[in-house]
Amino acid sequence: MVPRKLSSRLPRFILLLLVTGLVAIVVAACGGAADEQTEGEVTIEMWTHDALYIQYFEKRVAGLNEQNDDLNITLVAEEMPDPITSFVSAYIARENLPDMIGVEQGEFPILMEDDVVADVLVDLTDRIGDRYSDFVEGRWALYTHDDRIYGVESALSAVAYYYQPAIFEEHGLDIPTTWDEYVAVGRELGAEGISIGVADNMASGLFGMMFLQRGGQYFDEDANLVFGEGRNREYAVEVLNTIRELLDEGALFVVYGDEFWGSTIPTAFSEGRLAGIIMPDWYNTSLLQPGVEDMAGEWRVGPMPLWDDPDAHTTSVWGGTGFAITQASEHQEIVWEIIDDGYMSLDGQLDRYATIGFFPTKYEALAHPDIVDVEHAFYGGQNIGQVISDVALDTPPLWQSPARASFNSALGDTLVPFIDGDISAEELVDEVVRITEQDAGL
Template sequence: MKRTLTSTRPGGTELSRRDLMRWGAVTLGGASMSAVLASCARAPAAAVTRGAVDLSFWTHDEAYATFFSEALPLAERATDFAYSLSVTRAGAADLVTKLLAQAIAGTGTPDVAGLEIGSFARLLRGTIATELLEDLTPLADEFGDDLIAARKAPFTKDGALYALDSDTPLTAYYYRADRFEELGLPLPAEAGTWEEFLAAVTPVSERDGVAFGAYSVGSDLGQVVQGFQLMLLQRGGNLFTADGDLSIETPEAEDALRVVTDAMRSGVFTTVTDYYGGSIQTALGDGRILGIAMPSWYASYGIKPNVPDQAGLWRVAELPRFAGGGGRTAVGGGTGFAALRDKPGTTAAVELLRSAYLDPAQQVKRFQDMGYLPTLRSVYDAPEMQGLTDEFFGGQDVFAVYREIVDDVPDMYQSEDVTVLNTVLSGALLRAYRGDISPSEALATAAEDFHGQVQDTRSDG
């Protein structure tokens, strides 16, 4: 397998000054961006239908490159292709920027791209996704209801699916079992509702200065919004509707934010600079944060690397419900793998996605290797997924917790304007956390600012 790990522009083709000026002119306007892509389109080269095929593979995470490279023998047994991969790695946001730039240049786009969920939203503008990405709906339809519908929603536009999600990132509660037992605290779901659980732990929080949740308030605006979004999704709301319209001025949004702000002001929830760096590492290490509600991948990428010395002390539990309604879990994050359309290797790329991501054994392997939960519902009941204990979590069968709540997984809808929302909503959330404005005022302010900025952006475009 060929491997090229680089942070420079993939493909080796430099954009001209005129191209760069044109790129700057179209990044805000969906219609004009689509026109540019159409004008740059070239007649498709002859498709490779069998034999040797070298696919250009872009990802932001080396673990994905390893996973797909290990899947090549499986794909070769299932198809008439002999695969090799040329791997390019870049930051999640940079990867999409480079993808669009190469599309404008008319050359150097990848065959397969792993698109982080927040960055993928940029491709929802106008007909960009339609112009660049292969429609994977026929592939998904082969699996029917077994392919969890909620994980198709973030990568769907106008009924067409453009990427296969790497995960079903269910939210659960990660907690210090030793401290909960020592303090005589109930597990979240056993307490009943979020409101009842927070009331039960408030006296301990006030007495000992410990927190039972953490929210990012740093410079990563997506993280700031995600903390609230997890609660909103569990409460039964969404940042956007299925059509991409803003949906934050709702009873569900106000209720979710009220619970967070009340817990923030009482000290039951605390703030951190981000979910991965020094501030949360210190707070977890010092025992000042005894629990946190986060998606399933946070076990592998947030807790274990931050406090390896606390192995055996942590456990995973279901979330409490909201008194006002909603479900037992939420989702956060994800990466969708897409095949670029009208390329010689498009068919081979789609078949690689089928083999690497939709084969049940590969879904088991993905969880074992990377901690990403299956996107096929049947795999949750597969014999290989039973009794998977984790010594970091005290030998607990953590997968059993996820299996119990997977049928409550909510849809998460996206919009081409998610970056605008992150900007305006994060500021409003921080003001609400400080007590400067009420939850309803924060949501109304963010909605007003969002609509104003989106209108101005589209007018300019």
């Protein structure tokens, strides 16, 4: 017998599946209808990796809309892990691109390769103009390619020591102010099973911060690799040997990979196994406070320990995000207005600190009462702004290079065997240089 209908023999769930699929396709097709905009209304699309920027810019845009009757900006912000990777991907695919993008400084080198940046981002050099010198100079270098600037920095990213004073008091120890003291105190705490700080395998992490503070640079101002040469090499070895000593004393809490951003460190803090951490200003609001909410009042911020050398810096630097205008944007002037208002003005710099806690980069804001006279309950009423403000002018620059992505992964990968004790400081430097050079021009 020949069955008449298809459905009579097909298992019911397949039919169900087909129907579901069809319905779904119809629903999807009926979805995205484009909405039209009336004059004066502008939609600005922004991509960033950090929700705090969204929070801040939404607030500023609301303010701009209020001040200008003829302007109505709608900020459509999207949070994504690697905005620049996504941006390049979308660019290749000729997809819709955002108007405004947060360039995490570590991602900027992707755009430096083959001078791509000039094609995709708007050159801000002339817009910044004379105001260049109103800001901490090193913060421009992160978004500079061929002497043109493509981004405005979000945070000074100067480094300090976040610690739990109770742990030091309990053991009758002073807070270390130099690296020698840091090692000595680390030894004492290490003997008690407590770590004084964290060792990680990120290029910008503990090693990177100590190295830049010491006065080293990975690349010169012309983007050439100089990590393995002259004083940079000496500094690298000195820093690595200091880390080695700390590790041998059991003074450092070792965290590899993504665990650094997870719960491992907060857990160690709250269990009293970890006394503190050397991190940049943004660590406060983005990771420490959310990570150990119930430890309010039990924290303090101190300066980064110092090297026994007047030429070394008093602080260091890690990270940063530069906001940029894309070439694809049809509203470049309005995006600039948002960046100018939020990041370039004194009011913006102070508001940014008050709203999301990211430290100013503009000189006149650095010692402003709104920054240094604010008492933070989480830090037992300490004026933590003052601690950073004291060293802010000495924040070292970090020179970029298209090779930095390769360099970073080489350094990160090589730090693991170093921390594990399998290779020496000199071997690390040689290996990193070798891998970076091998990767060049790939």
